[in-house]
Amino acid sequence: MNDDEIKDQIEPGVADESATEVEVEWVDFDSSDDDQPEGLSAEEEEELASDPEIVVTATRAELQPVIEALLFVAEEPLPFKQICKVLGDVPEDDVRAAMDELVAGYEERESGLEIREIAGGWRISTRPQHHEFIRKYLKSRPSARLSLPALETLAVIAYKQPITVPEILEIRGVTSSSAIKTLLEKRLIVTRGRKETVGRPMMYGTSKEFLIQFGLKDLSELPSIEDFEDLAQ
């Protein structure tokens, strides 16, 4: 299916990108201001609160794929009742049948995923027998993936290098030891000798790997606060 076809399914007619369409589409924009808020206005928010539920009912053919899509986006096991509610005015027996077929389908084709009833709801998850590959994948992710504490610590080191642990503590206000360990493991930072002060603490700076991961030729390419001051207007 190409984009236009998809689009026709979503909003018939919008797919055409000719100039006249452009004009029509502009009506949707509230482009009065360069920095207008992208979100909802107070008015719209209110409207949303009283927004009647989207009234849609799934056709019989849609039942299986829609259930599948719902299980996929749900963050928690999805209770059967809730699935029924989303599907609209469909007999529960039909939903149950579609559900059973869906689950059986996953079993039959020996999918890497499975649908199971757990904690009072239905959930898609990977099958346990593939866990080794999944662990291997999680370990192989690029090093520029960081937890928030690690990202914060890296930011301080990047902009204040060379810097010692107590100095990082001073700036961040929280202890950063485990973050520093993580960053060292990911080779994003390196030691930079000792500071000639009481206790001669280690100093840290960013590594070559850091430059590679963040796509920088050298440290002078790091954006400075001044670079963004004009943008902040």
Place this chain on the structure above:
Amino acid sequence: MNDDEIKDQIEPGVADESATEVEVEWVDFDSSDDDQPEGLSAEEEEELASDPEIVVTATRAELQPVIEALLFVAEEPLPFKQICKVLGDVPEDDVRAAMDELVAGYEERESGLEIREIAGGWRISTRPQHHEFIRKYLKSRPSARLSLPALETLAVIAYKQPITVPEILEIRGVTSSSAIKTLLEKRLIVTRGRKETVGRPMMYGTSKEFLIQFGLKDLSELPSIEDFEDLAQ
């Protein structure tokens, strides 16, 4: 979700800086050594370098289900090369074939999900035609659209990258700072080093997130800018 909430999810308690929290963190320290933790010893470094990757190789029968499971787990489009790496010592052609079959299988059984190549990788997502049900379940509105100035600025950056702020002004005829700020915040563009010219201004380019949000495999999939000449008339 604000940062603190995120933080709480990541490392419960670390956001809070009260004395009792300090005590909790204390436990993490390996303080048997007089020197503060300052990175890894040479030994540890070595160990890290030779850290044995999990050695597993998928059997032929496992290829499809494992790929499926990996796509499910991945938070970002998964590059083909990375899939191969995780699968172990398997010929690329076999992986490619399994991949193709998997994608075709999703199409054939008219799944509610689809596997597509996007932003240089493979991704599972729901099919667009079910979006109403998903929105109903998630109680979400269609996400906020980009303003026209932001879209125009993005178009200029996409086709002229890497490009500086003054160059964007030249093309659009209007200052684009707040549009650029919006695009940076939405992670649609990234800095691309500095231009070696007076003032060494930052250059900008589109990000992976841009490819994802606009459904592109890579930049070459963009229609040529000259194609818009006719439309513009």
Place this chain on the structure above:
Amino acid sequence: MTENRTTAVDELPEREDEAKRDNYRVKLEVFEGPLDLLLFLIKKDEIDIYDIPIAHITEQYLEYLNLMEQLDISVAGDFLVMAATLIYIKSKMLLPPEPKLEGEEDLNEDPRAELVERLLEYQKFKAAASMFYSRAEIEAATYTRGAIETDTSNPEVSATVFDLLRVFREILKRAESAVEMEIHRDEITMAEKLAQINQMLSERFEINVRELFELAHSKRELILTFLAFLELVKETKITLVQRELFGEIYARRRQESIVQPVVDETENDQVTNDE
């Protein structure tokens, strides 16, 4: 939309009608910049973009700026720059062409050429923007999976250089507000003071005792600091070192002891009572 724009420019408000004014205001602000406005004026009068009647367009353009001013809409600098450009081109077109010398290239390039080029170029990106709009609409209708266990056990996000800067700015801001909070903070307890010293000792080999006293914000805290030191010395968790007579006193963590910051509630109460 074209209709609306035409109305906005053609029907200049004759009277000071507030409601009507607001109405115009909305419609007027549609233009993104001077090039956008020029393109609109060209399309409106079905002008050949390669042969722009510059005097006519300049007049319309200035009229529009005038209208903006009348309606108290601040005219952005970019619009004024274009106005100056238009007037310049207009004046150049009034000058007689320089005589062409034998064998030389014709130096009399059309003064409009550069502007036309810019308009054509801009137009393409304007059209491209609508393509991006459509693409984003389609993609917004697809959803990726909800959070799963591995997300929470490996809570990592991929970061860009901009994230580094953003995070760094946030930290600086947080540090600023933390200083303000300090003033209103409730009095520190013995447990907190012990924890504070322990933490500092965990990060540094030794601490200057004076430095710690300087951290105290009140007399009470000074006393607590002193008591905390006594406590730690008594429990042989630290040693106090003075390198020279009347020199600075340093507190050092004892090698073998892993300092336990835990102070139970009863002890804490006692200290408070002692005061």
